[in-house]
Amino acid sequence: MSKKDLGLLILILVVGAVVTAINPRFLSAINLANTSNLVALFGILSIGQAFVIITGGIELSVGSVIALLGTLFIDFIAVREVSWPLAFVLILVLGAVIGFVHGWLITRLKLQPFVVTLCGLLIYRGVARFYTADGTAGFAFGQNFPTLEFLTAGRSYGLPNSFIALIVIAIVMWVVLHRSVFGRYLYAIGKNEEAAKYSGIRTGRVIIAAYVICGVLTALSAIYFAMYTRSISPASHGQFYELYAIAAAVLGGFSLRGGEGSLVGAVLGTVLLQELQNLVNLLGIPSSLNFAVMGGVILIGVLVDQQWGAFRARRRMLEASRRGVAGAPAE
Amino acid sequence: MTSTDTTQPITAPFLSLDAVRKTYPGVVALDRFSMEVRPGEVIGLVGENGAGKSTLMKILGGVTRPDSGTITVDGTAHDALTVEHSIGSGIAFVHQELNLFENLDVAANIFFGREPLRAGPLRLVDRAKLREMVAPLLKRVGANFSADAPVASLSLAQQQMVEIAKALSIKARLVILDEPTSSLPIAETEKLLDVIKGLKAEGISVIFISHRLHEIERVADRVVVLRDGTLAGTLAKDRINHDEMVRLMIGRMLKEREKAGEAARAPGSVALSADAICTSTYPDRPVSIELRRAEILGLAGLVGSGRTELARVLFGIDERLAGSVTLDGKPLNVTSAADAVANGIFLVPEDRKLTGILLDLSIAQNISLPNLPAHARRSLVSVGAELATAEKQKRNLGIKAPSVLTRTGTLSGGNQQKVVLAKWLAMNPKVMILDEPTRGIDIGAKAEIYGLMRALADAGVAVLMISSDMEEVIGVSDRIAVMHEGQISGILDKDDFSQENVLLLAVGKKPKLLQAAGGAQ
Numbered sequence: 001m002s003k004k005d006l007g008l009l010i011l012i013l014v015v016g017a018v019v020t021a022i023n024p025r026f027l028s029a030i031n032l033a034n035t036s037n038l039v040a041l042f043g044i045l046s047i048g049q050a051f052v053i054i055t056g057g058i059e060l061s062v063g064s065v066i067a068l069l070g071t072l073f074i075d076f077i078a079v080r081e082v083s084w085p086l087a088f089v090l091i092l093v094l095g096a097v098i099g100f101v102h103g104w105l106i107t108r109l110k111l112q113p114f115v116v117t118l119c120g121l122l123i124y125r126g127v128a129r130f131y132t133a134d135g136t137a138g139f140a141f142g143q144n145f146p147t148l149e150f151l152t153a154g155r156s157y158g159l160p161n162s163f164i165a166l167i168v169i170a171i172v173m174w175v176v177l178h179r180s181v182f183g184r185y186l187y188a189i190g191k192n193e194e195a196a197k198y199s200g201i202r203t204g205r206v207i208i209a210a211y212v213i214c215g216v217l218t219a220l221s222a223i224y225f226a227m228y229t230r231s232i233s234p235a236s237h238g239q240f241y242e243l244y245a246i247a248a249a250v251l252g253g254f255s256l257r258g259g260e261g262s263l264v265g266a267v268l269g270t271v272l273l274q275e276l277q278n279l280v281n282l283l284g285i286p287s288s289l290n291f292a293v294m295g296g297v298i299l300i301g302v303l304v305d306q307q308w309g310a311f312r313a314r315r316r317m318l319e320a321s322r323r324g325v326a327g328a329p330a331e
Numbered sequence: 332m333t334s335t336d337t338t339q340p341i342t343a344p345f346l347s348l349d350a351v352r353k354t355y356p357g358v359v360a361l362d363r364f365s366m367e368v369r370p371g372e373v374i375g376l377v378g379e380n381g382a383g384k385s386t387l388m389k390i391l392g393g394v395t396r397p398d399s400g401t402i403t404v405d406g407t408a409h410d411a412l413t414v415e416h417s418i419g420s421g422i423a424f425v426h427q428e429l430n431l432f433e434n435l436d437v438a439a440n441i442f443f444g445r446e447p448l449r450a451g452p453l454r455l456v457d458r459a460k461l462r463e464m465v466a467p468l469l470k471r472v473g474a475n476f477s478a479d480a481p482v483a484s485l486s487l488a489q490q491q492m493v494e495i496a497k498a499l500s501i502k503a504r505l506v507i508l509d510e511p512t513s514s515l516p517i518a519e520t521e522k523l524l525d526v527i528k529g530l531k532a533e534g535i536s537v538i539f540i541s542h543r544l545h546e547i548e549r550v551a552d553r554v555v556v557l558r559d560g561t562l563a564g565t566l567a568k569d570r571i572n573h574d575e576m577v578r579l580m581i582g583r584m585l586k587e588r589e590k591a592g593e594a595a596r597a598p599g600s601v602a603l604s605a606d607a608i609c610t611s612t613y614p615d616r617p618v619s620i621e622l623r624r625a626e627i628l629g630l631a632g633l634v635g636s637g638r639t640e641l642a643r644v645l646f647g648i649d650e651r652l653a654g655s656v657t658l659d660g661k662p663l664n665v666t667s668a669a670d671a672v673a674n675g676i677f678l679v680p681e682d683r684k685l686t687g688i689l690l691d692l693s694i695a696q697n698i699s700l701p702n703l704p705a706h707a708r709r710s711l712v713s714v715g716a717e718l719a720t721a722e723k724q725k726r727n728l729g730i731k732a733p734s735v736l737t738r739t740g741t742l743s744g745g746n747q748q749k750v751v752l753a754k755w756l757a758m759n760p761k762v763m764i765l766d767e768p769t770r771g772i773d774i775g776a777k778a779e780i781y782g783l784m785r786a787l788a789d790a791g792v793a794v795l796m797i798s799s800d801m802e803e804v805i806g807v808s809d810r811i812a813v814m815h816e817g818q819i820s821g822i823l824d825k826d827d828f829s830q831e832n833v834l835l836l837a838v839g840k841k842p843k844l845l846q847a848a849g850g851a852q
Contacts, residue, residue: 179711181703188700191691198648198686199754200672200701259691321356 001264004253004305008268011301015275023282033160035278037153040162041224042244043270046252047173048217049245050266051210054177054190056258057106057113059211061120062245065098065218066238068128070226074137077145084148092219098124099215103208121242128234138231152227162224166267169217174263186210190259247298248273253305272297343406344369345504345536346391346422351400353386360386361397361560368505371534373527375551377544377576379773383560384540388509392424393417423498427510427771429490433483437474438465440482441497468496471533472526486634488519495526499535506530507538510771512546515799518633518838524550542773544573545802556580580774598809599624601660602793603645603676603762608654610640613817617654620812620819622762622793627784629808630797631833637817638797639681642764645795646678647671658761672701675761679751679768681797683744687751690740694732695721697739698754724753729779745776752783763787766797781807801830815839 001009019026045062052059069091076087098120105116154161177183185206188196197203226232250256251272252265276297280290344367353361361383368374378384389395390402393412402409404420412420431440438461439446447460465478472492476485482493491511498506508527512520520543527550530537541547547554554566556579564579602624607617618641622628630638643649645656647665656663658674665671671678680686688697699706699717706716721735728749732742739750748768755763765784769777784807788794798804804811811823813836821836832842 175711181707181710181712184696184700184703184712188689188692188696192685192689195686195689196700197668198646198678198680199689199697200669202667202669317356 002253002262005262005264005268007305007308008252008265008272008301012268012272012275015272015279019275019279019282026278026282029158031278031282033155033158035274036163037160037228038277039271039274040160040166041221041228042241042248042274043166043267044169044217044221044224045241045245046248046266046270047169047263048214048221049242050249050252050254050261050263051173051177051186051217052113052214053246053249053254053256054186054258054261055207055210056190056193056256057207057210058117058246058256059102059214059218060114060117060242061098061102061124062214062218062242063238063240064121064124064128065095065215066222066225066241067232067234068124068131069094069219069222070229070232070237071128071132071137071234073223073226074139074232075131077148078137078139078143084145088148088223091223092216095215095217095219095222096212097215099212099218100208102215103211106211107204107207125234128237132232132234134235136231136233149227152224162228165224169220170263170267173213177263182206182209187259190257192259244270244273247294251298251301272301344403345405347403348390349401349403351387351390351397351402353390353395353397359560361390364400364557364560364562366555366562366565368536368538370504370536371531373531373537373539373550373552375547375554375571376538376540376557377542377547377554377580378557378563379580379775382557382580384509384557386560387557388424388507388540391417391422391507418501421502421504423501423503423506425491425494425498425506425508425511429487429494431482431490431493434481436479436481437469437476437485437493437496438462438478440493441465441468441500445500464500465496468499471499471529472496473522473529486519488515488522491515491523492526495530503535505536505538507540509540510542511539512541512543515634518834520546542771542777543800543802544576547576548572577774598626599791599793602658603663604657605641605645606655606657608641608644608656609652610637610644610817611649611652612640613637614652616817618814618817618819619654622795624791624793625788626809627788627794627796627807629804629811630795630814631799631801631804631811632814632820632837634799636814636837638814639766640817641814642678642680642766642795642797645671645762645764646676648678672758675759677755677758677760677763679748679755679763679765681766681770683747683751688739688747690738692739693736694725694730694739694742694750694753695735697750698724698735698757701754702758720757721753724757728753728756728783743773743776745772745779748772748776748780749783752780756783756787760787760792762793762795764795764797767799768796769798769800769803777803801833804833805830813837 016026025031049059049062072094073087073091076082076090077084102116102120105111106113151161156164177186185196185201188199188201189203189206193203225238229237248269249261249266251269252261252267254261254266273294276294277290280287280293285293347367349365351361351364364387376384386395390397391412393414393416396411402412404412432443442461442464447457447464449455449457462478469478472495474489474492474496476489482490485493495506511523515523524546527537527539539547539551548571551571552568554571554576556563556566556576558580566575600623601621603622605618605620607619609615609617616637618637620641632638640649644651645665647667647670656665658676663674665674665676684690689700695717698721703712706713706720718735724730725732725735730746730749730753732746739747742750768784769780772780784794784796788809796807805828809825811828811833813820813823813833815837816839820839821842823832823842827842835842
């Protein structure tokens, strides 16, 4: 765990302690379970987003993809009566296809990630609304999918299963991002795509893979969100979720320029965001201020992080000067 | 402010430094340094990287305050200069990295922030007047471009002329040129040297910093040599010569420059052969070239003659529009750098910092990057294997760094270039293409890189070295191919090597004494 992650964890604990002091219900089992479920849902999104951001890209269509794929999933199993495991796989494949198309447009046709995914944001939202004729997708009365419901909304050992899923995904993706050859390529491309290409890396493929990973994880969380809300009005479902994901990654130390950030940071960033949401509810702050609180905290967080970095760099320099190391003469 | 010229005796120095000292934490960057610059004098300033040249420049520019010593400008003594004072006294800089707005035209760049304005509340730029003001300046630097040409469309040498015109526009009395020729091809360098002579004729002093000693030999009235922050020596005009400068710079005689085996070597078999390939820059000019094993083929020519483009096509970065390539006699279809790397064709690119290495990664990470799967088990990077390779390369190439975990961005240019070489040397190259491998690198590191190229060739690798440095091309190559406007205009064998022949071919003329005319289109 890097110092940055540690700082974020401490911040989470401090905020938690303050909220608990004011309203002890924060630590109640039901509140923790609810919050951890939301952390899981948004955390999976943020991890996907992190893989795109590390390449220096951005994925803005996440919220719309959640609406579209969520709608399709419920439609598949509730209306078309596709068996849920098949529907589950289909949705993940669709997520991968969306990610692939985005990656392909960005790397092969040289479109900017912001533009491609902004168009995606508009297109998928529109398609989702058209698909349900602006209606609401939901389950009919008495429709039950016990296994699916257990896996998505159930609990084991008091922990929401979605949260367990997040832990597993986070561990796997941590290894991928921080230990694998592919992860190293992602960092290299984020730092300097051109130099990575000159080192013989097939940068196009790596970037496409990052968007595919983001698409699949988004699809997975779309299913979780669908099973969590159980009814979806495509006009508003998942709106702004891309911003939550981006905010979590940024809080977790990802640079939008690419090449920087840790997976633990992205997860902790999500935790902090959900904690803040929860804080707004528990402390009786008008929920209309929700976004303002989040925006303020992110701004402060990024500011502190940056200033702290500058401070540390300065301290290192002073230390070096005190030790008086005789290196190469400074030119 | 500048009318003092006429009232002072000619011999009074415009600028003099006396016992200037500057220390940085742990380092003495400049010590007991004294020098004088007289009006109309061209001073050559040489020294290896790290010798203190940049510190000196910063002091003259008013950016850095010396710890002690005196700086006398125009007869007035100061402890330190401020930026305003430096500019106000007519000291102008032309940096190696140009400070021009590429999206603006020449005139706008020269008078940026000082545009003549039309009367009226809108404060519009008076374009007619601006052009009028720019014209004489461009004439003085001998510009062959117009005032409304966009800077982006100019060659590097032309851009440097814009910088010099800018210096003249503020009535500069001392122009400091910081490695102006390091990225210029031969013909453009000539133009720049002419501009320096022009400045001198107008009574403007010049400090000319360069690693290319033969240029210094040609224009300098006096040479000041820095070594480890101190004045290693001053050479009067009649004593300026290459060997003397090198001796002062490194404090000993450098062994004979890489002479690449006096006897012509037996050429190896053909490793890479390109047949009538076309680049996107010159789609209608097919190029054929053969790279032989155990040979350094120098590729000379003017900038823009298509050398870099050829390298980029061979390395798979640019698309090959036509023609075919064979490697070891077998057809080879390279459509990406990854393909080239997989086939043992490596490129040390022209722009080290943008494409050669990743400045933010460590030495070890840079070295393992192209060959990461070999440093991994089940797709997971093995840091142990990575460090082992890096340590070995660091030792073999003599990369000077605290450790292989050091960020490459903190290394000197020469050591960065060694990291680029190290990553490829770790992978058994068959064909090694080096594009301006020693640009901006100090003399000591240059010699080491020549040694590495020679060792590669001795090991049977086909080496293609693109270079605009005439001494280097002639000193290092076994054969020299010269490009002119997208085509190979001729190939010189060792017996025909001469600056004149290379230059003639570079401008598309027939060389003299050409015995074996090979490969000419």
